[in-house]
Amino acid sequence: MKEEKIISLLKRKFKSPKGIVGIGDDCAVLPYSKKEYLLFTTDTILEDVHFKISHISPYYIGYKALAVNISDIAAMGGIPLYAVINLGLPEFNLKLVDAVYRGVKKIACDFDVRIVGGDTVKSGKLFLAVCMIGKVEKKFLVKREGARAGDLIAVTGQIGNAYVSGKHYKFTPRLKEARWIVRNLKPSSMIDISDGLVIDLFRICQASKKGAVIIKDEIPVSSGVKNFYSAITEGEDFELLFTIPSKNKFQDKIPETKTKITIIGEITCRPGIYLKTAQKLKKIKPQGYDHFERNNFGI
Structure with missing residues (x-):
């Protein structure tokens, strides 16, 4: 990019x-x-x-x-x-x-x-x-760097349709959620999803010198999403994407805000981002929103 x-x-x-x-x-x-x-x-x-x-x-x-x-x-x-x-x-x-x-x-x-x-x-x-x-x-400081092999990959809320729904204009920053996460889940790395789940996960992996496997059926895409790949690459979701050691205690909902947290994959030693479906494991390009590429998905 x-x-x-x-x-x-x-x-x-x-x-x-x-x-x-x-x-x-x-x-x-x-x-x-x-x-x-x-x-x-x-x-x-x-x-x-x-x-x-x-x-x-x-x-x-x-x-x-x-x-x-x-x-x-x-x-x-x-x-x-x-x-x-x-x-x-x-x-x-x-x-x-x-x-x-x-x-x-x-x-x-x-x-x-x-x-x-x-x-x-x-x-x-x-x-x-x-x-x-x-x-x-x-x-409580969390950086992009810090993910380790075996860490679980988690995301708040839902991914996709930020442009169509108008969410990218009106979203509430996940500040309360982030403060709860750092206090209770002890994340090893974290980023907000501004340019797309795939490219922002790649940024965590790049900073941490690791790779990742994400599971298609576990990714919480918004209702009404017609194109799964667009949902994970368009960006402007402004959800939190983070990793936590598998041994850490996990909760799937933040009590104060009722925001759902979903485990969508795992950090690996092997470089690259891989998408796991029922049939196969496929390496995917670290694509997302880029101001200098012809992938500006619409405003």
């Missing part, structure tokens, strides 16, 4: 100091206090890439811009604290700006995030770029 090539280039150019998680995970992890790390993340949503202004209320553009960053913080086991927001506008439209920031304010209040600054520019298309700071207890 072309995005991965850009990330690899940046990782070579900007080496992370010892003790710091830099480029390549959901958040950068920085020194903070004796018991906690600082988390730092950023995401951009752009008109005609992540949304069409004719298809979505500006309220949900603001909502989603903050939600995707909260989801990144959740994937590291942390809690969001502060955000700055950069807004690009094709033309002055105060009514639109007000609607966008009503969406921002709603989710910021829901997740106790303080908006502390930003920037506004004139641009060819509408965009929002958010930078967010959070924190995580050192004992």
